[in-house]
Amino acid sequence: MAGRLEPHLEALRRELRASDPAVLSVLLALLAVAITFLIWRFIQSRRSSRKAVLLLGLCDAGKTLLFARLLTGRYRDTQTSITDSSAVYRARNDKSANVTLIDLPGHESLRLQFLERFKAAARAIVFVVDSVAFQREVKDVAEFLYQVLVDSTVLKNAPALLIACNKQDVTMAKSAKLIQQQLEKELNTLRVTRSAAPTSLDGSATGGSAQLGRKGKDFDFSQLPMKVEFVECSARGSKGEEGDADFEDLEKWLAKIA
Amino acid sequence: MLDFFTIFSKGGLVLWCFQGVRGPAAATAPVNALIRSVLLQERGGNNSFNHEALTLKYKLDNQFELVFVVGFQKILTLTYVDKLIDDVHKEFRDKYRNEFQQKGTLGILNGTFDFKDDFMRLLRDAEESSRVRAPTVMKTFEQSLKSQKTVKCMLETRGEKPKEKVKNKKNKGSKKEGAETVAAPGKASVGEKQLSAAGEKEELTKDEILQKNREEFFRRHMRAGEKSSKSPKPEAQKEKGKKPRVWDLGNSNAKVLDYSNSATNGSTEACPVEEFDPDLGLGDRNREPGRLYDLEYESNDEAEEEKFIQNPTKPSAKKGGLGGMFGMLKGLVGSKSLTREDMEPILEKMKDHLIAKNVAAEIAIQLCESVAKKLEGKVMGTFTTVTSTVKQALQEALVQILQPQRRVDVLRDVMDAQRHRRPYVVTFCGVNGVGKSTNLAKISFWLIENGFSVLIAACDTFRAGAVEQLRTHTRRLNTLHPPESHGGRTMVQLYEKGYGKDAAGIAMEAISYARNQGFDVVLVDTAGRMQDNAPLMTALAKLIAVNAPDLVLFVGEALVGNEAVDQLVKFNKALADHSMAQTPRLIDGIVLTKFDTIDDKVGAAISMTYITSKPIVFVGTGQTYCDLRSLNAKAVVAALMKA
Numbered sequence: 057m058a059g060r061l062e063p064h065l066e067a068l069r070r071e072l073r074a075s076d077p078a079v080l081s082v083l084l085a086l087l088a089v090a091i092t093f094l095i096w097r098f099i100q101s102r103r104s105s106r107k108a109v110l111l112l113g114l115c116d117a118g119k120t121l122l123f124a125r126l127l128t129g130r131y132r133d134t135q136t137s138i139t140d141s142s143a144v145y146r147a148r149n150d151k152s153a154n155v156t157l158i159d160l161p162g163h164e165s166l167r168l169q170f171l172e173r174f175k176a177a178a179r180a181i182v183f184v185v186d187s188v189a190f191q192r193e194v195k196d197v198a199e200f201l202y203q204v205l206v207d208s209t210v211l212k213n214a215p216a217l218l219i220a221c222n223k224q225d226v227t228m229a230k231s232a233k234l235i236q237q238q239l240e241k242e243l244n245t246l247r248v249t250r251s252a253a254p255t256s257l258d259g260s261a262t263g264g265s266a267q268l269g270r271k272g273k274d275f276d277f278s279q280l281p282m283k284v285e286f287v288e289c290s291a292r293g294s295k296g297e298e299g300d301a302d303f304e305d306l307e308k309w310l311a312k313i314a
Numbered sequence: 315m316l317d318f319f320t321i322f323s324k325g326g327l328v329l330w331c332f333q334g335v336r337g338p339a340a341a342t343a344p345v346n347a348l349i350r351s352v353l354l355q356e357r358g359g360n361n362s363f364n365h366e367a368l369t370l371k372y373k374l375d376n377q378f379e380l381v382f383v384v385g386f387q388k389i390l391t392l393t394y395v396d397k398l399i400d401d402v403h404k405e406f407r408d409k410y411r412n413e414f415q416q417k418g419t420l421g422i423l424n425g426t427f428d429f430k431d432d433f434m435r436l437l438r439d440a441e442e443s444s445r446v447r448a449p450t451v452m453k454t455f456e457q458s459l460k461s462q463k464t465v466k467c468m469l470e471t472r473g474e475k476p477k478e479k480v481k482n483k484k485n486k487g488s489k490k491e492g493a494e495t496v497a498a499p500g501k502a503s504v505g506e507k508q509l510s511a512a513g514e515k516e517e518l519t520k521d522e523i524l525q526k527n528r529e530e531f532f533r534r535h536m537r538a539g540e541k542s543s544k545s546p547k548p549e550a551q552k553e554k555g556k557k558p559r560v561w562d563l564g565n566s567n568a569k570v571l572d573y574s575n576s577a578t579n580g581s582t583e584a585c586p587v588e589e590f591d592p593d594l595g596l597g598d599r600n601r602e603p604g605r606l607y608d609l610e611y612e613s614n615d616e617a618e619e620e621k622f623i624q625n626p627t628k629p630s631a632k633k634g635g636l637g638g639m640f641g642m643l644k645g646l647v648g649s650k651s652l653t654r655e656d657m658e659p660i661l662e663k664m665k666d667h668l669i670a671k672n673v674a675a676e677i678a679i680q681l682c683e684s685v686a687k688k689l690e691g692k693v694m695g696t697f698t699t700v701t702s703t704v705k706q707a708l709q710e711a712l713v714q715i716l717q718p719q720r721r722v723d724v725l726r727d728v729m730d731a732q733r734h735r736r737p738y739v740v741t742f743c744g745v746n747g748v749g750k751s752t753n754l755a756k757i758s759f760w761l762i763e764n765g766f767s768v769l770i771a772a773c774d775t776f777r778a779g780a781v782e783q784l785r786t787h788t789r790r791l792n793t794l795h796p797p798e799s800h801g802g803r804t805m806v807q808l809y810e811k812g813y814g815k816d817a818a819g820i821a822m823e824a825i826s827y828a829r830n831q832g833f834d835v836v837l838v839d840t841a842g843r844m845q846d847n848a849p850l851m852t853a854l855a856k857l858i859a860v861n862a863p864d865l866v867l868f869v870g871e872a873l874v875g876n877e878a879v880d881q882l883v884k885f886n887k888a889l890a891d892h893s894m895a896q897t898p899r900l901i902d903g904i905v906l907t908k909f910d911t912i913d914d915k916v917g918a919a920i921s922m923t924y925i926t927s928k929p930i931v932f933v934g935t936g937q938t939y940c941d942l943r944s945l946n947a948k949a950v951v952a953a954l955m956k957a
Contacts, residue, residue: 120326128423133328135342136349139379141325143419159325163350165717169710199721249725252764256946257909257933 106179106213108156109145109310112171112204113184114196115162118222121291122184123159125303126310131292137161140170147311155179155310167200175209180216180313182306187221187229187288190238198242202250205243205268205280214282216313220306225290232286236277243268244275285309315392315441317368317385319433320345321406323422324379330406330427344368345383356684356711356924364388373399375407376692377651378414382406394440401436651693652700657686660704671954673917674876677924685711709955715920716947718929722903727864728766728835737769737828739836739861741821742905743854744869745881746842749907749934751780753869754837755787757932759939762795762805766834771824772810773817773857774841781810784839794939807833817841818857825861838863845884855892858899867931868901870922871908878921886926903931906945910935914953919945 111119120134120141127143142158160170181204185197204210219239221232247268269279277284289303318341319332331341344365352363352372363370372383382403386392406429407414413425455461661682668678685707694703724740731738740757742750751774758768770788774780788808795805809824821838828836840857843850858866868885870878882901890898904922912918919930930945 124327124423127420132423133322133331133342134326135320135322135328136346137324137326138349138381139324141323141327141419141422143423161326164719165714168717169713195723195726196721199723245726245729246723249723249729252725253723254760254932254942254944257935257943257949 106177106215107154108142108158108174108177109180109182109313110171110174110178111157111159111182111184112167112200113162113222114186114193114200115164116189117162117184117186118291119159119162119184122182122220122222122289122303122306123157125291126157126307136163138163138166140174145310147307155313168203171204171207175207176213178210178213178215180218180310181210183217183219184222185219185235186223187231187235188223188226190221190230190235194238194242198239198246201239202243202246202268211281217280217282217284218306218309219284219286220303221286221288222291224288224302225292232288236286240275240277247275315386315390316395316437317341317387319382319384319402321380321382321402321427321429324381325419325422327422329380329422329425330429330433332430332433341383341385344370344385348372348383356681356715361687371395371399373403374687374690375403376688376690378407380406392444394444397443398436398440401440402433405432405436651691652689652703654686654690656700657689657704660701661686664704664708668917668920668954670915671917672875672912672915673954674879674921676876676879677921681708681711681920681924705955709951712920712951712954713947715923716930716945716950719927720929722929722931722944724865724931725764728761731864732766732834735829737825737833737836738865739825739838739863740865740867741838741840741858741861741863742867742869743840743858743885743901744842745844748842748869748871750842750869751783751787751839752937753905753907753932753934753942754784754839755791756934756939756942758787758806758835758837759791759794760942761835762791765800767800767803767832768806769824769828769831769833769836770806770808771821771836771838772808773820773824774839775811775813775815775817775820776841778813780839780841781808781812784808784810791939817853818860821857821861845881845888851884851888852892855889858889859893859895862899865931866899866902867905868903868922868926869905869907870918872906872912872916872918873908874918876921878918879925882922882925901926901928903928905932905934906930907934909933909943910941914956916950916953919950920954 111123113119115136120137121132123141123143124130124132124134126145137159138161140158140160142156144154145157146154158174160174161167183201183204186193190197219232219235221230221235223229269275273279287303287305287309289306291303293302316332316334318334320328320341321330322328322345333341347365348363348370351357361371361373363372367388368385369388370383370385372381374381382399384395384399386395406427409429409432410425410427413422665678665682668681669675673681685704688711689704689707692703694700728738742754744750754770758770761768770784772781772784785808788806791806792804797804809820809827811820811823817840824838825836827833838857838861840854841850843854845851866889868882870881874881886900889900893899904926906919906922909916923930933943933945935941935943
């Protein structure tokens with residue numbers, strides 16, 4: 057084997073000596089560029105691996121309080137968020153895998169902008185719903201959920217979706233089952249009305265060209281390409297501000313996807 | 315005296331809160347209202363906001379993303395609040411700088427911010443500084459300017475009356491002076507001299523007046539004497555027979571006083587041909603006969619203005635030479651925080667750019683002000699220039715404004731109303747000629763395509779041909795969608811009562827007719843009216859208040875410029891003033907028409923949504939039935955920011 061290599065190496069050495077040094081240097085430079093390019097690509101792919109869990113929802117759903125409780129376990133006063141907040145969350149069962157929790161503002165004028173920014177990095181989405189005001193807000197909740205679901209990036213990546221029915225400590229809160237049924241009904245109507253809306257100014261359809269679920273059949277969350285789960289939780293906790301929050305299901309789910 | 319003082323991060327976590335007079339949790343609702351109406355709607359120009367009985371003042375820290383808000387009763391006027399906020403800002407930032415810089419969000423979450431003692435100290439200092447100020451001493455008369463004026467300069471030589479007034483004033487003044495002179499004997503001599511001089515002057519003037527009067531009297535007497543010499547003659551003649559009255563203006567008789575043209579009005583004499591000066595009549599001799607010339611506008615003024623503006627900026631550019639270069643390098647690498655001066659020129663340019671794109675001037679100014687407030691003190695990342703940061707922030711602000719604050723889904727709401735077995739009523743209002751009837755036809759076409767039956771109420775009872783226009787549209791729509799293809803029911807029908815009737819009454823009748831016949835939607839077309847025509851605005855407000863429509867759409871054309879602000883403000887004001895309800899019905903949405911006539915000067919969309927904070931529901935892009943679109947915020951902002 058060494059014998060076969062030797063003449064080749066000799067030939068290579070002779071050729072290198074014979075060739076013009078300028079050509080050599082150009083070849084070396086190209087090689088360096090190619091290696092750098094590969095390394096850069098590798099780093100990019102590492103960075104863009106989706107490690108974020110987004111907290112979405114309407115205004116006053118309880119996202120920021122949930123965010124604070126998950127990270128510190130303590131109760132904090134909150135105001136309407138204007139920008140996003142992000143921090144690294146370590147799952148309870150010490151799996152040493154950690155995700156970045158990102159709390160996005162829920163206000164109507166901001167929510168789509170921030171969703172645009174972070175949707176590509178989302179490994180999972182937690183959609184927080186105010187169970188007490190749900191009956192009043194069902195149309196707005198459904199509209200936001202629809203906008204999230206028909207987004208092309210979300211459909212392509214299919215991050216796991218958890219719908220957290222918050223504020224269960226209040227007696228009038230609706231159960232997760234009821235919320236699921238109502239949302240399915242509302243989304244069923246929405247996909248008809250949104251696709252019938254006038255087309256946008258630059259020609260693209262408003263609701264995205266994607267069809268939610270299967271045509272002809274009533275909408276069901278099982279028809280979506282991603283896994284959808286419903287849990288009940290309470291960020292404030294049944295004991296008020298001093299006690300812990302009631303969100304074991306939420307934590308279990310987070311540990312599962314981490 | 316303060317109600318509360320909160321410090322919270324822009325991400326929503328409250329770092330520290332001071333409850334003054336009221337109990338806890340009295341701060342949340344007003345602060346949320348502040349955030350929603352001021353910060354999120356880019357009205358951050360002035361930093362105070364009124365909410366019910368409270369006044370809220372706020373300050374943004376853009377470096378560490380904090381917001382400082384103080385609330386106090388509106389009726390109090392506390393002068394130390396601004397200074398207090400600045401002081402608290404500085405202290406808080408310096409004290410907890412580490413937490414923010416190193417630990418980021420977790421630092422905010424885990425940190426305890428024990429700021430109470432510092433805050434109480436700052437509050438006490440601020441209150442004392444506002445109280446400790448010597449009461450202002452009033453100026454004495456000698457110190458004022460009035461005592462140094464002489465009487466002469468105050469006199470007017472027009473007539474006697476002003477002098478008399480001055481005399482009275484002088485008397486009062488002299489009385490005062492007398493009192494003062496008792497107190498200040500040093501100045502007494504001067505004062506007395508002035509008095510005496512003034513007194514003499516007055517007496518002199520009195521004499522002068524008398525003399526003048528006498529002269530005039532004599533003069534008149536002389537004339538009178540002459541006249542009196544004349545008078546016995548006519549009197550003597552008078553006794554003989556009646557003579558025509560002779561006026562003083564000379565011996566003019568009727569003939570001379572007759573100015574009427576003897577030749578006109580029925581006489582057979584031809585009018586004297588006036589001398590027609592062709593030069594005066596035709597004007598420019600060099601014009602070609604029969605040709606219509608263009609409007610010539612003067613562009614000289616604009617060129618001069620530009621020159622003036624350019625000149626002052628040139629020297630400043632030269633000064634910035636070397637320092638600017640290093641500053642630029644420094645700005646490219648490392649952390650440079652933005653200051654007002656850096657942003658000023660760029661914001662000016664952006665403001666002019668927005669105005670050139672047909673955004674109303676005052677809105678462009680307010681927007682730039684709000685963006686400046688949001689960026690002040692922010693730390694730029696590496697390799698970002700000031701221009702790019704400002705442009706990015708402005709773009710985000712514009713997209714934020716165009717995003718609807720409420721759900722915009724007409725079909726969904728119509729379905730809801732269908733379920734409750736009542737018609738969904740939409741009213742169109744706007745000024746003259748914006749395209750209400752045309753867009754009403756387009757929207758009814760869209761509704762029919764989606765399977766809803768429409769009743770058009772012709773409440774424009776003023777404009778000639780309005781009812782016929784709607785009748786033509788109805789006929790066309792029925793041809794396009796005949797009853798056979800929709801299960802035998804007429805999809806669109808016109809409800810009209812001719813011209814001259816009361817619009818509100820017709821609308822009410824149309825709605826009850828629709829309810830009886832089972833129509834899904836009622837579209838009410840009103841007459842165009844100018845926003846400062848008070849009786850017409852009252853009539854429109856009455857129509858809306860009485861009929862309580864589900865959707866009030868204001869139709870505005872995209873060509874409008876600064877007028878948009880005035881129109882919307884006055885329409886909303888009229889609707890609010892004439893409504894009896896607690897929460898008056900205002901404009902719910904905007905229809906932007908004639909969008910195909912503007913290429914990228916799309917600023918009217920921004921002006922309208924900024925003023926009302928209501929969404930643009932439809933956009934009209936032509937005159938056929940298919941030219942109805944919905945707004946795409948990103949495309950509009952891209953067209954707006956395009957160079």
